[in-house]
Amino acid sequence: MSTSPPSPEAPLTLRAQIEARAQQPATESKVLLRQGERSWTYRQYRDECVRTAHFLRRRLGRIDEDRLGHVAMILENHFELLSLFGGCGYAGLTLFGVNTGLRGETLAGVLNQSRARLIVVDERFLPELERVRGDLKHVASENILVLPTQEGEIPPGSNLRSCLTSEVAEEGVSLEAPPLDVTPEQNLMVIYTSGTTGLPKGINNNHLKLCLTGIGVANNMGLNRDDVGYACMPLFHSNAMFVGFMPAFWTGGSLGIRKRFSASGFLPDVLHYGVTFWNYVGEPVHYVLAAIEKAHDGDEDRILREVTQHPKNRLRYAVGNGASQPDIDKFMRWLGLEEMFELYGSTEAAISTFRRKQDPRGSVGEITDESVKILNERGEECGGAELGPDGKITNYAEAVGEICRVAPETGLFQGYFNDPDANAAKYRDGVYHSGDLGHVLVQDGKRYLFFDGRTDDWIRKDGENFSAAQVGRLLSDHPDVELAAAYGVPCVVSDELVMAALTLHPETEFDPQGFFDFCERQITAGSMDRKWFPDFVRVVDAFDLTQTQKILVRNLKRVHFDRRRLPHDAIFWRERGDTSFKPLGREDFEALYAKFQAAERAHLLDR
Numbered sequence: 001m002s003t004s005p006p007s008p009e010a011p012l013t014l015r016a017q018i019e020a021r022a023q024q025p026a027t028e029s030k031v032l033l034r035q036g037e038r039s040w041t042y043r044q045y046r047d048e049c050v051r052t053a054h055f056l057r058r059r060l061g062r063i064d065e066d067r068l069g070h071v072a073m074i075l076e077n078h079f080e081l082l083s084l085f086g087g088c089g090y091a092g093l094t095l096f097g098v099n100t101g102l103r104g105e106t107l108a109g110v111l112n113q114s115r116a117r118l119i120v121v122d123e124r125f126l127p128e129l130e131r132v133r134g135d136l137k138h139v140a141s142e143n144i145l146v147l148p149t150q151e152g153e154i155p156p157g158s159n160l161r162s163c164l165t166s167e168v169a170e171e172g173v174s175l176e177a178p179p180l181d182v183t184p185e186q187n188l189m190v191i192y193t194s195g196t197t198g199l200p201k202g203i204n205n206n207h208l209k210l211c212l213t214g215i216g217v218a219n220n221m222g223l224n225r226d227d228v229g230y231a232c233m234p235l236f237h238s239n240a241m242f243v244g245f246m247p248a249f250w251t252g253g254s255l256g257i258r259k260r261f262s263a264s265g266f267l268p269d270v271l272h273y274g275v276t277f278w279n280y281v282g283e284p285v286h287y288v289l290a291a292i293e294k295a296h297d298g299d300e301d302r303i304l305r306e307v308t309q310h311p312k313n314r315l316r317y318a319v320g321n322g323a324s325q326p327d328i329d330k331f332m333r334w335l336g337l338e339e340m341f342e343l344y345g346s347t348e349a350a351i352s353t354f355r356r357k358q359d360p361r362g363s364v365g366e367i368t369d370e371s372v373k374i375l376n377e378r379g380e381e382c383g384g385a386e387l388g389p390d391g392k393i394t395n396y397a398e399a400v401g402e403i404c405r406v407a408p409e410t411g412l413f414q415g416y417f418n419d420p421d422a423n424a425a426k427y428r429d430g431v432y433h434s435g436d437l438g439h440v441l442v443q444d445g446k447r448y449l450f451f452d453g454r455t456d457d458w459i460r461k462d463g464e465n466f467s468a469a470q471v472g473r474l475l476s477d478h479p480d481v482e483l484a485a486a487y488g489v490p491c492v493v494s495d496e497l498v499m500a501a502l503t504l505h506p507e508t509e510f511d512p513q514g515f516f517d518f519c520e521r522q523i524t525a526g527s528m529d530r531k532w533f534p535d536f537v538r539v540v541d542a543f544d545l546t547q548t549q550k551i552l553v554r555n556l557k558r559v560h561f562d563r564r565r566l567p568h569d570a571i572f573w574r575e576r577g578d579t580s581f582k583p584l585g586r587e588d589f590e591a592l593y594a595k596f597q598a599a600e601r602a603h604l605l606d607r
Contacts, residue, residue, distance in 0.1 A: 014086060051173065055163065082235065215250055239548065466529065593605060
């Protein structure tokens, strides 16, 4: 067992690091990737990356300022996604990881903005690409290539695998790498943000950044070449690439792959691949726990016997963000983890923290960069959080602000691709603005970061701002609630009211009185401020999620409590003085609408 990388003296380019692992006896024949019964060793991965590099260079032809070396992919998790990544690394090209959930004008807009001259699309998403093919400005028809995944009829000239064989060589042939000078500073992969408004923003990631993220994550978790990662989060996203593939690759470890996340498939995969660490983002931790609970009839003793103590369970670590503290506790107990690293970070990678077991409950780790500060709306540094005897923050308004980095440079953030306005908004007057809310708790001279949601996730009620994410976390503690999301909705007077959307555990029904009493207890004996008490509650069967399993809150905000658009949904509300939630009927909504009209605020409900 070794914690050192296979070839630390190699340059920090993907090309050089792949070569180092393919040539070293300890890793050359070792399996790097597994998916079902398919596998690639480090040498096979190297050969497929080189074969892909030759293919891409031939198809793209001359590369200059007018004819860029840009390749786009619309792929679920397959080996070919990672050989495209490595192929671009060998060929000095830039890979654009397009979100597979994009549709219509947004999909066309991202592809056009990327100026990609070759696109590889998963057969599953080919119909979506065909709908916008006529709107694409930079790619020739013959350079739209399909990865067969659905057993459909794909012409050989459009089939990626057929073209690789006919134009370069058969799979398994070992070729010399293209004779190119690739440097650590070259842009390797553009990864897109979620794009809640307008087009998603592409974030530049050069070879150096991708290697350094692998090094940092591997070192923080203490990984070695015996470790096995598990990639079920989308590899076009930074979480799976930064926290899944690159750490496994850097240490000379292995990676099990699933094409898309499956809660019921998680445990079988973990046992099948011998997974030792898992990267997650969003709510998958919660879904995995629910699937395990269902499969074992809610019997924790049985779960401890059949999951925790399963002889094939090698899982030691999980790393990601978005899990609630109760879920973290249960996941560690049920899966038998040594550590769960709830981190703070983003694709920009200007600010990052790792939470360890000894860190304060609910934090996302220690701030080790002195440049990272919490700033209020006036650009002033916020003071640290002060806690009362019950552990509740007593100076919430003064302690919570935007997580920023005040420095003359932007760290690992290399800017947005072809978006100077976004760059100027993100880093201005010597301050990197994360767009996230947080507060700091100082203990034993160390600063610990707590994440409080996005700045655009503020709810403003009665003249005060507070975090929607914090409200949602508290409501999720109700025993009948599976998931909760909180958000601001229009108010007839000013600012906003609080609305919560809930999914409930199977075979449970919403209890208006019980939920009201629960919220009241959260105020009197818990951590909820009186202003956070929901004014509206909507019960949904399931949430709309992003490709990274985050709740699409904007979809909820758009329809709020509008009975015209939600005629049949279970919606409850309360008015001042009420001691329980009550159903919101069509007549109730029309009466509210009349009040909004009288106040000349009906446009807030209609937009």
